[in-house]
Amino acid sequence: MALPPSLLIRTAKTIWTTLWRTMMAQMAPSDKGGAYQRPDSEFCDRIPSSTFPSDAQRYRLIVGMGCPWAHRTLIVRTLKGLDRAIPITIVSPSGNEGCWVFDQPSAMDSLGCRTMPQFYDKAQSGYQGRATVPLLWDTQTNTIVNNESAEIIEILNNAFNDWATHPEMNLYPTELQPEIDQWNKRIYHNVNNGVYRCGFAQTQTAYTTACNELFEALDDIDTTLASQRYLCGSQLTLTDIRLFTTLIRFDVAYYGLFKCNRRRISDYENLSGYVRDIYQLPGVAATCDVDAIKRDYFGNLFPLNPGGIIPLGPDLANLQAPHGRASL
Ligand SMILES: N[C@@H](CCC(=O)N[C@@H](CS)C(=O)NCC(=O)O)C(=O)O
Structure with a gap:
């Protein structure tokens, strides 16, 4: 026997809203007024320093292609010509586990980590914070140098000019x-x-x-x-x-x-x-990996898009069109 629709709607709404609030509280900490409060990054060492000298191929960037914060570091690495000096590892979001996972065998396999939280735990045993990307990792001491994109891009701009193809490019004069x-x-x-x-x-x-x-x-x-x-x-x-x-x-x-x-x-x-x-x-x-952007946002932020359907648009062919800004 079918439930009367109004009862069905009220019950579904109560359960759904409670679940939504619970998941949102986990995914997006907020203040009393419901405004999102982004947690601060916790690792903020710099290169060069006495612990972390400038060196080629010693540090590794861990990034997710959908993530705007990681994308900053990828662009600075590319513009400076640091592709050889700073290798990258790409991680992908796991919708079911709610964290970033290493999806390919990587240079860090020896550490035995499959997920970003395990990886953070290697650097700081018992770490309870967010296991975010981007992450600048020191392969010599097996620890995190920095997990704040705003600081990582300054490091990439300054610290590796001896190995950069474009040392003359200064993005923070x-x-x-x-x-x-x-x-x-x-x-x-x-x-x-x-x-x-x-x-x-x-x-x-x-x-x-x-x-x-x-x-x-x-x-x-x-x-x-x-x-x-x-x-x-x-x-x-x-x-x-x-x-x-x-x-x-x-x-x-x-x-x-x-x-x-x-x-x-x-x-x-x-x-x-x-x-x-x-x-x-x-x-x-x-x-710029537009498919990864769509997949990571629409496919993995479950509380915002429970059906997980990924939109087909928009048409981005226009990105290749002349920009006409060189004369400004
Ligand atoms: N302040 C950080 C934020 C990085 C960040 O929030 N990254 C997201 C991906 S877009 C993340 O890894 N989130 C995982 C989580 O919060 O558990 C930065 O700019 O580096």
Whole structure:
């Protein structure tokens, strides 16, 4: 005998909402108002230092191709020409285990780890924090150097110039640092983490605040980019790379899955050309794995997309179109 629909709906809603809240609390810690609170990164050593001297092939980057934070490190590694000096290991998300897993035999197999949490535990026994990517690993002492992308990209920019194919490329020049730092602060809160603050919001108010702040920042950035090629003028810097990895995921994932749907990046006149400009820099397109982005976001963030269906669009052929920004 079928249940009366209203009872069925009420029961399903109660169970579903309770499960959703429980899973969201685990996946996305929030404050009392339901706003997402990203946990701080816990490993913040630098290279060069007395413990971690600069050296080629000693350090390894562990990345996930869908992850915007890991993507920053891949782009800086590529632009600097550090492919030989800093090898990478790619991990994939395991939807069932809720963590990153090593899917191919890797140089670190000798450590006997299959998942990122096991790997963090090797570096710090009993580690209870988030086992995030990207991770800069020291293969000599078998420990973590750094797991904060904002710091790893500074390390990659500075510490390995003796082995870099493009040592002359300085993405964090001293004279631009105050301006870069200012952009970073605004872009991190409103855009990089802003899209997560929309998608991981657990109340309407938290979502509305995040969404308003996100689009206010994007509107301002679009205006800035009307008269200059990059955020700090004519020179590409770390702040552009930090912005780019969010923008390239925007129409693909954040617009739909994270409800960042006031406008697409492709609707912005200047931001859309800016994305094409950076995408077309030598080596950058090869770091952009759109299938992995779709798979990792739509396929693995179960509380946001329980059916796991991965959308077919959008059409990104336009990324190869002329950007017309060189004259700015
Ligand atoms: N602050 C970190 C954040 C990195 C981060 O949140 N990475 C995500 C993937 S996009 C992750 O590994 N999450 C796994 C988890 O939180 O358990 C950074 O920028 O390096």
